[in-house]
Structures are given as C-alpha cells and as structure tokens.
Amino acid sequence: MPPRAPASPDEIQMSTVFDALKRKGRWLVPLSVVLGGLTFVVLMMMAPRYQSEAELAIVAKGASSTFSDPRSASSGPDLVTTRMDKEAINTHVRALQSSDLMLQIANDLKLAERPEFNSALGPVDQLDAVLRMIGIGGPRSGESERDRVMSALRSRLEVYTAKESRFIGIRMTSIDAELASKIANAMAENYRASLAEQGVTEIDDLQTVLKAKIDKLGAEVATAETEIDRYRGKIDGFRGGAQNTGLNEQQMSDLTAELSRAKAARGEADARAASAREMMKAGTADALADVQKSPLIQNLVQQRVRIERQISELSATLLPAHPRMRQLNADLAGLKLQIDSEISKIVSSLEKEAKVAQGRESSIAQSLADIKNRVVTNAPEEAQLRQLEANAKAKRTELENLQAQLEANRKKLDARAQPVEAQIISKAQAESVPIFPKKFQLSALVAFASLMFGTAWIVMGALFHGVPPQGYRKLNASDRRRSEPPLLREEPLISEMPETEPETEPEPALATAPAHAAIAGTTSEPAAKEASFAAFNDGEMEELAGRLKGRRSVGGGFRTLITGESDDIVPYAEATELVKALAKSGVQPILVDWSPSGEGFARDAGLDMNAGFNDLLTGHAGFEDIIQRLPGTTAHVVASGRAVSEDERELDIDRLNLVLDALDEAYDHIVVVGRHDEARRLFEGIEGRFDAGITVASSLRKAAEPEDRDGTFLGFEVAEIDVIRYERREAVAPALMQRLARVTQNQAAAARQA
Structure with missing residues (x-):
C-alpha cells in the first residue's frame, strides 16, 4: 500500500503570497515615503541638541598618579590609602546629583532666565510652539520656578560611572553648546571644591585626649610586665622554646614521648624473649632471626651439615662400629652441643634485653610522675601567673591601638584634607555637531521600518488565509523508535501486491525447505x-x-x-x-x-x-x-x-x-x-x-x-x-x-x- 502522507503546514502556495504583495504593495511604498517625509518635517521643527561631557576621578589624597592603585602601600608614608569600592563610587555619583549642588549651579549660571529650563518664558522651538497651540507642553499649574528649573536640569543631566573604574562622567545636553559645556564643567569644579574645603575640625582635641591616655596606659603596661617577671622568678615558672612554653610542660612533653618509645621497646623485647623461650622448648630455636644472624652459629651449622653428609656417604661402605664412623658421630654430637649452647646464650641475651627495657620504662615513668606532682603542687601559682599575663596583654593591645590612632590623626593633620579628593580628568568642550535629531537617518529609518512592517503584515495575512484546512499529525514521544518505517531504500515499507493468476502447476510448498534455510537468505539483494x-x-x-x-x-x-x-x-x-x-x-x-x-x-x-x-x-x-x-x-x-x-x-x-x-x-x-x-x-x-x-x-x-x-x-x-x-x-x-x-x-x- 502507498505510504500515508498527512497534511503539513509547509504546503503553502507561495503564489498566493506573491499575489498579495503585488495587489497590496502598490500603496505600501508611497505610504512609507509619506511617513518618512512627515518624520523629516517634524525633526526640522525641533531645535538641535548638543552634548558635552566632563570626567572626574575619585582618588586618594597625595596619589602620584590618577591611574595608580589607592590600595598600594608603596606610594609613600604620608599617603592615606582609602579603598575605593563600588559603593563608595556610587555615593559620589549620588552626591553629584544632589539638589544643593544643582541649585547652586542653576543660580550661578542664571538658568531660570532661559526658556529651555523655565518653560514659563515661552517655547523652545517650533515643535514646542505647535504642541502648546494644541494644549500639550508648557508650564504646569502650581509649579514654582525653582521646581521647573530643577526638573529641566535633572532631565538633561546624566551622571554615570564606568564599570570597574574610579571614573565618574558628567554629561549635559542642551540646545546651547556653550551652555552645555559650562554646566558640566561647573558641576565638576564645584564638587571638587566642596570635597577640598572639608577640613578636619576635631583632630586637635582628639590628639590631646589620646596623648593623655597613652601616657597613663604606658605606665600601667610597664608595671604589669615587671610584676609578671618578678612572680615568674618566685615560682620558678620560666618559659623557653619556640612555643614559649613552661619548663615543666616541656619536660612532661619530652618524658611522655620517651615513655611511649620505652614501652614500645620493652614490648618488642618481651615478645622476642617469649618467642625465643617457646622455640627453645620446642627445639626449633635455630629458626630465630637472632640465631640466623650469628656468624658463629652459621659456621657450626655448616660443619654439622658437612659431617652429616660424610656420615651419609660412608654409611654405604662402612659399618657403624667402624672407627671412622665413630669419630664422625662423636664430632657431630659435639657440634650439636656447641650449637645448643650458643642458642641458649642468644636466648639469655634476649631475656636480659627485655629486663633492661622494662627497667628503663619504669625509670621514665617515675620521672614523669614526679613532674606531674610538681605541676599539681604549683597549679595555683600558675593560674595567678596566667591572669597577670592576660591583664598585661590586654593593656598592651589597647596601648598599641591608641598609638596607631594617634599616628593616623597626625597624618590627617599634616595633610589638612579629606582622605579622598576628586580630580578633573577632562573638561567639557562645546560641540559643533548636534547629537539629536539626525534628520536624514531617522527619516530613512522610519520609511524603511514602515515598509518592512507593511510587507510583514501582507505576508502574514496571506499565510493565514492560504493555509490548507487539512490537519497534520505531530509525532509524540512514543514514536521515537518507530516514527519512520525502517527503510534502507526509497520505496515504501509495504506496498500491496498485484493480483496474479495462479499457475496450472503450483510451486513446491516452502514448508519443505530445510531448517538451515533460515540462515541463508533467498533474495538476490543484500540481506x-x-x-x-x-x-x-x-x-x-x-x-x-x-x-x-x-x-x-x-x-x-x-x-x-x-x-x-x-x-x-x-x-x-x-x-x-x-x-x-x-x-x-x-x-x-x-x-x-x-x-x-x-x-x-x-x-x-x-x-x-x-x-x-x-x-x-x-x-x-x-x-x-x-x-x-x-x-x-x-x-x-x-x-x-x-x-x-x-x-x-x-x-x-x-x-x-x-x-x-x-x-x-x-x-x-x-x-x-x-x-x-x-x-x-x-x-x-x-x-x-x-x-x-x-x-x-x-x-x-x-x-x-x-x-x-x-x-x-x-x-x-x-x-x-x-x-x-x-x-x-x-x-x-x-x-x-x-x-x-x-x-x-x-x-x-x-x-x-x-
């Protein structure tokens, strides 16, 4: 049978789309041109806007370079290294937009006398005049002159900071290029002056108070440290070593480590002696490691083996009563007695080593016990000493903090300025080319956008009206294995066979084929x-x-x-x-x-x-x-x-x-x-x-x-x-x-x- 072919959304006649474009596109191009022309006329009625920009850098006072790192401590001893993080830079950005600073700029440059900032004085350009004629624009009822000026100034002023830097940009837009540059420069200069004028007013009084505290605390620290040395000599609580620990603690630590080693040595010696005794009783003492290491015993064993080999060789020709045989047997018995004697000596030496190790362990344990008793006896005095040391350490820390604060205030007093200042990187310049409006570019963009939008509208309408009504079946997740017939050729998976007339003599039944026919295919094509x-x-x-x-x-x-x-x-x-x-x-x-x-x-x-x-x-x-x-x-x-x-x-x-x-x-x-x-x-x-x-x-x-x-x-x-x-x-x-x-x-x- 032929494969099923469900309808698809791709079956769209493109001729319908082209016909729609030909039929409706006659008015699309003129409409786009008209819209572009209207845009150009509107832009011609607008006054040009000029933009000027000044740049500041928030740096540490005394930095040798604007681009130096304020966190670096290598710029000199008098440099106040204040870290300028993101939050600090954003604080300066907000301060540049404060109402007090902007009001001061407006008063200095008399912005209230300009229609651009005071809408009550009249329209700014022809478009503003037309909008006022139809009731759009103009001053709002109840709005004061100050509010109008501040609102207009905020809308035209932009203060920003560059990412991952300490630079702050002040960007001003106005219909007057000179005025835009003046406002940006005045904003930067006034903010820089305000930071420089902030003096340190309370440093002198603070320095006097700190000096009195330091003098008093220095005497107390000297007295406390003297008392500690005197008391330590009284109780014999001297300290030493890399960790500055007491002598008793050092001795206890050393003896404890030595006792552990002595116990391990005694245990090993006891184990060797016990093993030697057991092997001696069992008659296998010659297998001991110490016995095998003895050169004398090894030489005796070699002589015994040689005599035993001679006895074995002569026993084939001589009787046991033969003098040679008797001599060899006597020599063999003497060697065995000598070997046993040497082995007994080695076993005795192992037992003596075990006793020596036990005595050493007992001695070390007794010394450790004596030191422990001494530590327990001196426990109250040690506690008193630790209390005196803690009190002296606290006073010493407080003294060092006061001295550091005194030195920092001295640097501020010498600099007579705030830790940070604003440096002007570049001043704003009056631009000769307006940034807005771009008449030709915007008009062409509006014409092109209207043309594209109209074309898309016509094409979408044609597509929605030209889709065939047949549905189509979307494959679901269960069709992943059998979504398509398992084909390896272009023909369909199954196709209906034509009707054939049976022959007069039927072919032999396929059931008579042998069982191995399942292995070899009967088709002429590859399997x-x-x-x-x-x-x-x-x-x-x-x-x-x-x-x-x-x-x-x-x-x-x-x-x-x-x-x-x-x-x-x-x-x-x-x-x-x-x-x-x-x-x-x-x-x-x-x-x-x-x-x-x-x-x-x-x-x-x-x-x-x-x-x-x-x-x-x-x-x-x-x-x-x-x-x-x-x-x-x-x-x-x-x-x-x-x-x-x-x-x-x-x-x-x-x-x-x-x-x-x-x-x-x-x-x-x-x-x-x-x-x-x-x-x-x-x-x-x-x-x-x-x-x-x-x-x-x-x-x-x-x-x-x-x-x-x-x-x-x-x-x-x-x-x-x-x-x-x-x-x-x-x-x-x-x-x-x-x-x-x-x-x-x-x-x-x-x-x-x-």
Whole structure:
C-alpha cells in the first residue's frame, strides 16, 4: 500500500503570497515615503541638541598618579590609602546629583532666565510652539520656578560611572553648546571644591585626649610586665622554646614521648624473649632471626651439615662400629652441643634485653610522675601567673591601638584634607555637531521600518488565509523508535501486491525447505536491505525462538506478528508455544491476542475476558487491568477483551502505536497473534512496524501459490522484516472431520437464512 502522507503546514502556495504583495504593495511604498517625509518635517521643527561631557576621578589624597592603585602601600608614608569600592563610587555619583549642588549651579549660571529650563518664558522651538497651540507642553499649574528649573536640569543631566573604574562622567545636553559645556564643567569644579574645603575640625582635641591616655596606659603596661617577671622568678615558672612554653610542660612533653618509645621497646623485647623461650622448648630455636644472624652459629651449622653428609656417604661402605664412623658421630654430637649452647646464650641475651627495657620504662615513668606532682603542687601559682599575663596583654593591645590612632590623626593633620579628593580628568568642550535629531537617518529609518512592517503584515495575512484546512499529525514521544518505517531504500515499507493468476502447476510448498534455510537468505539483494525469509517445520519451535532472540537488538523491544496462511488456519497454539519457548530462553515476552471481534484464544485458554486489548484501545481499561500471566510460564498475556462494535472498528493508529511502544519499553519481545484477515488489517494500519512476521501453514491445506514469497508478508512487499513460514503437521482424519464440520455449519447457516 502507498505510504500515508498527512497534511503539513509547509504546503503553502507561495503564489498566493506573491499575489498579495503585488495587489497590496502598490500603496505600501508611497505610504512609507509619506511617513518618512512627515518624520523629516517634524525633526526640522525641533531645535538641535548638543552634548558635552566632563570626567572626574575619585582618588586618594597625595596619589602620584590618577591611574595608580589607592590600595598600594608603596606610594609613600604620608599617603592615606582609602579603598575605593563600588559603593563608595556610587555615593559620589549620588552626591553629584544632589539638589544643593544643582541649585547652586542653576543660580550661578542664571538658568531660570532661559526658556529651555523655565518653560514659563515661552517655547523652545517650533515643535514646542505647535504642541502648546494644541494644549500639550508648557508650564504646569502650581509649579514654582525653582521646581521647573530643577526638573529641566535633572532631565538633561546624566551622571554615570564606568564599570570597574574610579571614573565618574558628567554629561549635559542642551540646545546651547556653550551652555552645555559650562554646566558640566561647573558641576565638576564645584564638587571638587566642596570635597577640598572639608577640613578636619576635631583632630586637635582628639590628639590631646589620646596623648593623655597613652601616657597613663604606658605606665600601667610597664608595671604589669615587671610584676609578671618578678612572680615568674618566685615560682620558678620560666618559659623557653619556640612555643614559649613552661619548663615543666616541656619536660612532661619530652618524658611522655620517651615513655611511649620505652614501652614500645620493652614490648618488642618481651615478645622476642617469649618467642625465643617457646622455640627453645620446642627445639626449633635455630629458626630465630637472632640465631640466623650469628656468624658463629652459621659456621657450626655448616660443619654439622658437612659431617652429616660424610656420615651419609660412608654409611654405604662402612659399618657403624667402624672407627671412622665413630669419630664422625662423636664430632657431630659435639657440634650439636656447641650449637645448643650458643642458642641458649642468644636466648639469655634476649631475656636480659627485655629486663633492661622494662627497667628503663619504669625509670621514665617515675620521672614523669614526679613532674606531674610538681605541676599539681604549683597549679595555683600558675593560674595567678596566667591572669597577670592576660591583664598585661590586654593593656598592651589597647596601648598599641591608641598609638596607631594617634599616628593616623597626625597624618590627617599634616595633610589638612579629606582622605579622598576628586580630580578633573577632562573638561567639557562645546560641540559643533548636534547629537539629536539626525534628520536624514531617522527619516530613512522610519520609511524603511514602515515598509518592512507593511510587507510583514501582507505576508502574514496571506499565510493565514492560504493555509490548507487539512490537519497534520505531530509525532509524540512514543514514536521515537518507530516514527519512520525502517527503510534502507526509497520505496515504501509495504506496498500491496498485484493480483496474479495462479499457475496450472503450483510451486513446491516452502514448508519443505530445510531448517538451515533460515540462515541463508533467498533474495538476490543484500540481506541488509531486503527482508530475510526462512522456513520452519512443526517441532522446531525452539529453533524459531532462538532465531527471533538472536535478531533482537540490544536495548530495544522486538515485535513479532504471527497469523495463519488463510483465515481457516488458526495459529493460537503455535503462538502460545512460541511465547513459552521465548520465556524458557531467558527473555521476558508478552502475548497479545489481536481480535477486534473478541473471538480470540483467550476465552478457550481460561483467561479473564472482562478487560483486554480492545478495551485498552477504546479507553475503557488501563495496562494494570489487562495484563495477565500465561498459565504454566513466566510470560505475560493480554486477552482480546470485549468485542469492538462496528462503529469502533476504525483503528486509532496513533493510540495503537503508543500502546505498542509502551510495551516495547516494558518487555523484551512482543508476540501479536490474530487470524489472517484481522492480522492483515493490523499490519496495513500501522504500516508494517513489526520486526518479524510468521505465517503458519498446514500440511493438509496446500495453497495453489503461497501468498508470501521472498520479500513479502501478508501480500505486501516488506523491507527489513524477518519473514518466516511455519508448517504444522496434521493428521488426515482430524482434518477431514474439521472440513465436514465446516460444510455442515455452512449448510445449516444457509438453511437458517432461507
């Protein structure tokens, strides 16, 4: 069948847009020109505005350069290093806009006598005059002259600061270029003078008070430190070392560390002595590390080994009573006694080392105990000493703070100025070119903007009226895996096969193909682009399940549609066996009974028919209501549910794809089983979005020509779908009985209709 082509918003006829532009564009260009001309006339009636700018820098007093860092301490001893942070600069910006400073500027330059700042004196330009004629502009009722001047000055004055700098800009706009520069320069000069005139008025009195406090506190500090030295000598509480700690504390620390080392040495010596004694009793003392390190013992052991080797060699030719043999045995016994004696000496030395280590530990512990007793005895005196030291330290800190404050005030008094000042970086100059209005530029911009806006209006109107009424389907998130048919060629996923006349001699049934035909494809095209074809016989269900499991990609579900070669062949038993085989192979399958008429296998299998797949598609049930466990297996099954009425038989493709995609996320393998005609409608409706298709044929119902050949399934050409033919073997007698039963049923139905 041809692929479905839903309507798209891109299907817009551009000829409609061009026709609209030709039809309505005749008045668009003249209108744009007229609007541009009107703009030019309005701008010609406006008085030109000139702008001047002065720049200040807030720096520390005495800085050698405007661009130096006020936080640097290398500029000289008399430099007041005040940090100019963002908040401090913003404070100066606000101070430059204060009403007192602006009022002083207005009075000095007599701005109240100019119509630009005092609207009560008349219009400023022709546009202002026209606006006053129609009732717009002019002085507001009840507004004083001071308020009018201050409001006009604020609207034309701009004070700003550059980011990450100490510069402040003063920008003034006026219809008089000279006046603009005068106002900006006067603002900078007056603010700079106001900062410079702020003297330090209370420094002298403060210095007198500080000197008296310093003299008194200096005497107290000297007395306290003398008392500390005298008391320390009395209680023998001298201090020393890098940490200035007391002698008792230093000795306790040293003895504690020494005691820890002595305990470790004694423990090691005890362990070595105990191990030596145990090995001596067991007769394995020669394995001791100290024994093996002794050169004498090693030499004796080598002599013993040599004599033992000689005894072993001579025992083959001499009897034990032979003089040579007796001499060697006597030498061997003497060596063993000498070795044992040396080992006993080493063990005794280890025991002596353990006793020495124990004595050293006891001595150190006793010394530490004596020092502790001394510290406990002198505890009250030490507490008194610490109190005297704390009192002297507090007085010393207070004295140092007062001295630092006295020195800072002395520097201020010598400088006779505030810590910061404003330096004029550049003065404002009278500009000869106005910044507003730009007559030609603004007029051309208005004409171009009106042309663009009119063009957009016409195009949008044409688009809204020219969109075709068809709707289009937007892909949802569930279509991510199967939003497009799995094509590797330009032709559609499935296309309906033309009707062909059966030949007089039917071709051999594909069911006779060997089982290994599933491995080798029968198509002439490469296997990656064409659908594969295989055949299986009854009893080969395990091999069929293994083939399907092997073709499943990692991380995605696998869909299989199983149906009969004709509507008379019901593949329910084969579908059940396939799902059981898949479950045994280790995957999680689910069997879906596809039967819109409600006559599937679920009722005969003993499944719950209250809710099923049909109810899910029609919105009468959810997944938790329809999924059941297939008896005797770990696989799940979904019954067909109630029969769907004729009005509901039309498939909702979007909902069906959504349900199948949800099952893909939850299960490894989906097996959909249905009768031939119903399965064909399902396959056609979802455009062949299956990974495998299985056709069940009967050995007793040989078709003149199979409907599914190479690259086809259910009469459609398919791509990238594993097409499998499964032939069941049936006995003759049951088949004849079924045919007779069908004939009898047909006759009974015809009789009832008559």
